[in-house]
Every structure is written in C-alpha cells, then in structure tokens.
Amino acid sequence: AAGVIQSPRHLIKEKRETATLKCYPIPRHDTVYWYQQGPGQDPQFLISFYEKMQSDKGSIPDRFSAQQFSDYHSELNMSSLELGDSALYFCASSAGQGLWDYEQYFGPGTRLTVT
Amino acid sequence: QQPVQSPQAVILREGEDAVINCSSSKALYSVHWYRQKHGEAPVFLMILLKGGEQKGHEKISASFNEKKQQSSLYLTASQLSYSGTYFCGTEIDTNAGKSTFGDGTTLTVKP
Structure with missing residues (x-):
C-alpha cells in the first residue's frame, strides 16, 4: 500500500542557509501534519493543513513556513537555519481533519543537519 | 518548565468518561494535546491558544483556562481505541518554537 513519502531523506545545510522539505501524503488524504523531533526530545507539532x-499552527518558528498544494503535497520551508534546527522532521497525513480519531500515517522523516 | 498532568493513569470501562488535566506554573501561549499508542509516534490531537479557548467535538474536547494556567481534556463515552498515553505540551512563547511536554496520562479502556 502507498505510504507517506518524504524527500529528501537526509539534508545537510550550513547556518543561515535555507531548506525545503517535501511531503507527499497517502492518495486521497487531504490533511498533512508536520512534526519536528530534536535529538533525545519529544516530537513537536509544527503546523497542519486541511x-x-x-488548519492548526503549533510550535513553528517564524523563520519556517509551509503550504499545501493543489495535489495535496506539502512543503516546509526553513530559512536562516540555526544549529538548533537540526532534527528529524516528520510528515503525517490523514483522511480527515477536525475529528481526532482519524488515524495519522507518518512518513519516514527527513533528517536535517545544520553545520 | 514541565507541565504537570493528572491523573497519571486512568482505567475505564467502555462508555465511561474521563478528564485529564494539565497545569503549568507559567503563563501559557498555547497547549497541545497528543495521544500515543504503544510503539507508535505521538499523534497530534488539538491545540488551544490563550484566550480561554474550548475545542473538540462530541466525543473529545478540551478547554484552556488562561488564568488558571491549565487545560483539561475531556473524553466522553470512551471506546477501546481511546487507550493510550495522552500528553499535553505547553508553549509559553509564541516565537520560541518549542513546547514542553508533561509526563503523560495512561488511559486504559476495558470492555
């Protein structure tokens, strides 16, 4: 079965550079969620789109922005990267929004390393 | 500073209701609620922003009392699938980009 696809899987950037992470949800899923998980930390909800x-905005710095496109894929744009942005970024998708018991399906994550 | 969740654990029968509380010693900008099932990643449920918000639908809802610096998650007519560990995450600064998680409340729903 098709799963959530994230690209790239690994990304290395320098401080103050920009990065764009992409997420392709499961077909017919209309909701996308972005999470950030730092080393040894709990995942943090960043933002979601329906x-x-x-639809919801969480712990997302102003340096980050995101959008969902007409084909439902989403991109997370990160500017002025800082060392603290190094983390695993997960994308999840679901078939509905606003009903908490819709299952979220997670992608494999993009590991961003800022040097 | 880490928010305090209560109770630590709840055991329910199907159809019963539960309330999970999350308290902070600092003024909050937002509260996030997550549910995590064993062996899976935490899943975002909802976010409440300061201003005394209440969100949810008939089966699950949450409130945010800014003055008391606390949020409560209400689970109504619980189902077996509600079982898991519920975490609240609190954010004290809108631009900080970081929230701090409580220790979690383990909810077990039995037939």
Whole structure:
C-alpha cells in the first residue's frame, strides 16, 4: 500500500542557509501534519493543513513556513537555519481533519543537519 | 518548565468518561494535546491558544483556562481505541518554537 513519502531523506545545510522539505501524503488524504523531533526530545507539532488551508499552527518558528498544494503535497520551508534546527522532521497525513480519531500515517522523516 | 498532568493513569470501562488535566506554573501561549499508542509516534490531537479557548467535538474536547494556567481534556463515552498515553505540551512563547511536554496520562479502556 502507498505510504507517506518524504524527500529528501537526509539534508545537510550550513547556518543561515535555507531548506525545503517535501511531503507527499497517502492518495486521497487531504490533511498533512508536520512534526519536528530534536535529538533525545519529544516530537513537536509544527503546523497542519486541511484542503490546502492551514488548519492548526503549533510550535513553528517564524523563520519556517509551509503550504499545501493543489495535489495535496506539502512543503516546509526553513530559512536562516540555526544549529538548533537540526532534527528529524516528520510528515503525517490523514483522511480527515477536525475529528481526532482519524488515524495519522507518518512518513519516514527527513533528517536535517545544520553545520 | 514541565507541565504537570493528572491523573497519571486512568482505567475505564467502555462508555465511561474521563478528564485529564494539565497545569503549568507559567503563563501559557498555547497547549497541545497528543495521544500515543504503544510503539507508535505521538499523534497530534488539538491545540488551544490563550484566550480561554474550548475545542473538540462530541466525543473529545478540551478547554484552556488562561488564568488558571491549565487545560483539561475531556473524553466522553470512551471506546477501546481511546487507550493510550495522552500528553499535553505547553508553549509559553509564541516565537520560541518549542513546547514542553508533561509526563503523560495512561488511559486504559476495558470492555
């Protein structure tokens, strides 16, 4: 069965550079969630989109932005990267939004390393 | 500073209700609620922003009391699938990009 696809899987950037992470949800899933998990930390919810509109905004720095496109894929744009941005970034998708018991399916994550 | 969750564990029968509380010693900007099932990643449930918000639908809802610096998660007519560990994450600064998690409340729903 098709799963959530994230690209790239690994990314190395220098401080103050920009990075773009991509997420392709499971077909017919209309909701995308972004999470950030630092080394040894709990995952943090960043932002979510439902039907191409931002639905919830969590612990996302102003240097980050995201959007969901017409084909439902989403991109997380990160600017002025800092060392503390080094983390595993997960994307998840679900078939509905606003009903908490819709299952979220997670992608494999993108490991971002900022040097 | 880490928020305090209570109770630490709850055991329910199907159809019963539960309340999980999350308290902070600092003024909060937002509260996030997550559910984690064994061996899986935590899943985001909902976020409440300061201003005394209440969110949810008939089966699950949450409130955020800014003055008391606490949030409560209400589970109604619980089902077996509700079992898991519920975490609250609190954010004290809108631009900090970081939230701090409580220790979690383990909810077990039995037939």
